[in-house]
Amino acid sequence: TTVGESFADYINVALGVGLGSTAIIFTVVTAVVLGVQMRLRHYLPGAYWLTVVMMSITGTLYTDLLIDQAGVPLWVSAGVFSAGLAVVFAIWLLKERTLSIHSIATRPREAFYWLAVLVTFALGTALGDWTLELTGWGPGFSILLPLVLIGVVTALWRFGANPVLAFWIAYILTRPLGANIGDWLGLTTAEGGLGLGALLTSIIFLAAILATVVYLSISKADVVERASGKTTPAAPPARQRTALGILGAAAVATFALLAYTSSLPHTSALAGKGPAPSCQAGSIALTQSEARSAAQSHFPASNVAELRTITSDTLTLVKKGDKSAAAAHATDLETAWDDNQQALNAADCAAWTFIGKQIDPVLSAVRSHTPNPATEQTVLNSSSRLLEVPDQAVQVESTARFTYFREVSEPLKAAPERAQVLQRPLEGQCLNNAGSTVVPTGRAVPGGATGHERSRGSGGDRSGPTRVSAAAPGTGQSVGNRSQKDGW
Numbered sequence: 001t002t003v004g005e006s007f008a009d010y011i012n013v014a015l016g017v018g019l020g021s022t023a024i025i026f027t028v029v030t031a032v033v034l035g036v037q038m039r040l041r042h043y044l045p046g047a048y049w050l051t052v053v054m055m056s057i058t059g060t061l062y063t064d065l066l067i068d069q070a071g072v073p074l075w076v077s078a079g080v081f082s083a084g085l086a087v088v089f090a091i092w093l094l095k096e097r098t099l100s101i102h103s104i105a106t107r108p109r110e111a112f113y114w115l116a117v118l119v120t121f122a123l124g125t126a127l128g129d130w131t132l133e134l135t136g137w138g139p140g141f142s143i144l145l146p147l148v149l150i151g152v153v154t155a156l157w158r159f160g161a162n163p164v165l166a167f168w169i170a171y172i173l174t175r176p177l178g179a180n181i182g183d184w185l186g187l188t189t190a191e192g193g194l195g196l197g198a199l200l201t202s203i204i205f206l207a208a209i210l211a212t213v214v215y216l217s218i219s220k221a222d223v224v225e226r227a228s229g230k231t232t233p234a235a236p237p238a239r240q241r242t243a244l245g246i247l248g249a250a251a252v253a254t255f256a257l258l259a260y261t262s263s264l265p266h267t268s269a270l271a272g273k274g275p276a277p278s279c280q281a282g283s284i285a286l287t288q289s290e291a292r293s294a295a296q297s298h299f300p301a302s303n304v305a306e307l308r309t310i311t312s313d314t315l316t317l318v319k320k321g322d323k324s325a326a327a328a329h330a331t332d333l334e335t336a337w338d339d340n341q342q343a344l345n346a347a348d349c350a351a352w353t354f355i356g357k358q359i360d361p362v363l364s365a366v367r368s369h370t371p372n373p374a375t376e377q378t379v380l381n382s383s384s385r386l387l388e389v390p391d392q393a394v395q396v397e398s399t400a401r402f403t404y405f406r407e408v409s410e411p412l413k414a415a416p417e418r419a420q421v422l423q424r425p426l427e428g429q430c431l432n433n434a435g436s437t438v439v440p441t442g443r444a445v446p447g448g449a450t451g452h453e454r455s456r457g458s459g460g461d462r463s464g465p466t467r468v469s470a471a472a473p474g475t476g477q478s479v480g481n482r483s484q485k486d487g488w
Contacts, residue, residue: 317329
């Protein structure tokens, strides 16, 4: 479950195709792996645990789709997956008359088993985050609740609780336990975690799973069927009823604890993430200027400054032809983006999505084995414009366009008759602050400025409206903010 929680976060960012597309990709891969597993005629640890890992990642992605993309509240998501699991168990029990994993010797029973596994992984992610939201506990402290409950279930199983019931309760409880462990290890220290990051956490636990598979393949310690056919006798009915009563009391106590802690004044551990961002399909896509404004307004200034600096340094290295250093900076850019994913996504999902799509081409271009400097500079310039301070971006774009009109006007000095023709459509028009459209003179534009008052090079901001007019050369009439006598 920890691998599912951490690796799902990492792979979603690494692929850069969006949460929905990532979920589809892993659904297809999981279906293929599951098909191979179900065609096997006997148990193989490698195939079994590969299927478990794929299920954990895919189940987590499904929960993220509901919470992060569809904006479904955590308690609703937890309720949906709980109801789904109850339906799976009910149909499984009605058709097969048992939920025991030791009875899984047919394909229908194995299909029910894997469906239950998939739903428990999705449920675990929702329950883990919901616990943090309800209680305000940090991800490290929240580990204790499912851990204690698993201990209680294990003790009751030893005492005489129904083994099938005890197994599935403990199995389900491992899901929020693993999810919270993943959060604890992967989140930054400011968020209550250890700061290992999603990738390192995934590598650690994938290595642990691999070592376990190798051990089980050699020792056969997980093969419970024996030739002797011996079975453990069932506990006396009285003990089973007592254990069932204690399980019920533990459940009531758990709900009471969660309700009590939720009623206390507290700050949710998920508060930093803000409300679940809604970037569902069909939402209005931002333009580049809108994404830049949203990033400057909603993203932490320190994060934007860090990304802007790395992008600028990378562009400098590309222009110098230092490919290895540029590639290293591209990795720094990716790391900075990934580390701040949750905070930026929660601050403004639409801006985060737009800028992420601009950063992906940067990583691909700079890391290419056959880099194209022109392509590299194009994508880096595009990303840089998104991360610029608005006034800087406006000045760059407006000055460029202002210069263009100046260059166009130069040839008119030698052709007064052409200038007269062009005078009427140009007179009384000016560029707005974004440097991208033309508006009538005197009309207010965003930022409270008109014309070129924010795009005069070193002139800085000036008050008052600015008019742009075209005049025949030699008349002394002003063009923009300068006159023909000044060299226009």
